[in-house]
Amino acid sequence: MVSLPFIIALLSMIGPFSIDTPFPAFSLMAREFGVASTEMQLVVTVYMAAFAVMSIFHGPLSDAIGRRPVIVGACAVYALASVGAALSPNLAVLLVFRAIQGLSAGGSTIIARTLVRDLYDGEQAQRLMSQVSVIFSIAPALAPIIGGLLLQVGDWHLVFWFMAALGLFLIAAVCVMLPETHPVERRTPLRIADLLFGLAQVFRTPDFHRSAWAMTFAFGGQFLYIGGAAIFIGELLGQGELDYWKFFVPMVGCLMLGGVISGRLGRRVSSTTIVTWGLSFSAVASVVGVVIAMLAGPHLPWAVIGPSLIALGVGAAYPNQNLLILDLFPRRRGSVMSAATFTTLMFNAISAVTITPLVGGSVVTFALAASILVLLGLSFWVWHLHATRDRRPVG
Structure with a gap:
């Protein structure tokens, strides 16, 4: 069990890892395919849209047949x-195969977080979720670095061969090291009507929507930079294929630090309070990011300060928000996590192909759009706190 957080984190990493790894190869792929850089954003959008659509089914399916079969098959x-x-x-x-990647990647990414709640309660669950989030946070920084290094020994095709090897490695890791955490007596019937009923029950709950959209918008402010990394780093900052670390390392470092802070605070502070503090910090950081962008322009290291500080607050809030959402429906945790993931990923997929091209002209417009999204996230969370103030806190 010592290695369990690491295994769960590896499973959860495959989703963001698959988004970021091809970024350094975008310019090479665009030249070979004869397409513009804006068309290459479809490589992100198609993957995430497919991920979002299938995320609706991965969780309920694991509720019905168990976690391990779904993870291995995916x-x-x-x-x-x-x-x-x-x-x-x-x-x-x-794009066809990117869609299939997206359809399958959620089988590990979504269910990995459900494993935490299957195994632990209370402070233990909060601490493990924070540990998983810290390890998971490495993926966005590690992926483009690995992608850039692979391009030094081969062409862009090697990036996807590496992803294939990663999938095989995860299958082996699950078969050897991961126990089944959802026993037969706790499983729900494998009926489409029942699965849809469970999802409908989640989606018609106001508490779910307020919580899910709070994190969707807050994380969307950070993801705006991740999904548009090829434009932000390559075009606006003028960096090369080996330079993505200059953006991702500080941002992901702050995301990890947020997870560490969350784990430490969890011993004496409620999840609800940590989410409030984290989102408030990200909101202030997003405004600071706008000011820095206006004063410093597209220059390092100034350009990464705003998104990195946003990530710090999100890193603290995100694992606690997952626990609070999972506890809304204890018997349908897979359905809840699927619904939450669908909401976040579908929004980010749409923003990658709509918002990113619109704000991709300067670092100031990037910062403004990110700030608006984070402030929307905080607004939804304040609304949720107001709506539930007369009830016992969720979680």
């Missing part, structure tokens, strides 16, 4: 899709 499909992406002759074919 990783196998992911590995095959990565092989197809590596062999793609044009952008259209690549």
Whole structure:
């Protein structure tokens, strides 16, 4: 059990890892396929939209047949899709396999967080979720670095061959090291009507929507930079394929620090309070980011201060928000996590192809858009606190 947080974190990492790893290769792929950089944003959008759609089903399916079968099956499909992406002759074919990657990646990413709540309660769950979040946070920084290094020894196809190998490794890790955490007596019937009923029950709950949209908008302010990294780092900051670490390392470092702070505070502060503090900090940080962008322009290290500080607050709030949302429906935790993931990913997929091109002209417009999103997230959370003030706190 000592290595369990690491295994769970590896499973949860595959989602963000698959978004960021191809970023350094975007310019090479665009030239080979004869497309513009804005069209390459579809590589992000198609993956995330497919991830979001399938996320609705991964959780309920694991509630019905167990966590391990869903994770292993999803990783196998992911590995095959990565092989197809590596062999793609044009952008259209690549997008098909990116969609299949997205459809399968949630089988590990979504269920990994459900494993935490299956195994632990109270302070233990909060601490483990924070540990997983810290390890999970490495993915956005590590992925583009690995992508850039792979390009030094091969072409862009090697990036997707690496993803295929990752899928096979995760299958082996699950089969050898991960126990089944959802026993037969706790499973729900494997009926489409029942699965849809569970999801409908979640989606018609106001508490869920206020909480889920609070984190969706707050994380959306950070993800705006992640999803638009090829534009922000490559075009606005003028950095090369090996320079993505200059943005991702400080931002992810702050995200990890937020997770560490959350774990330490969890011993004496409620999850609700930590979420409030984290989102408030991110809101202030987003405004600071706008001011810095206006004064310093597209220059390092100033350009990364705003998004990094936003990540610090989000890193503290996110694991606690997951626990609070999971506790809304203890018997349908898979459905709850699927619904929350669907909400966040679908929004980010749409923003990657709509908001990012609109704000991609300068670091100031990036910062303004991020600030608006984070402030919206804080507003939804304040609304949730107001609506539930006369009830016992969730979680």
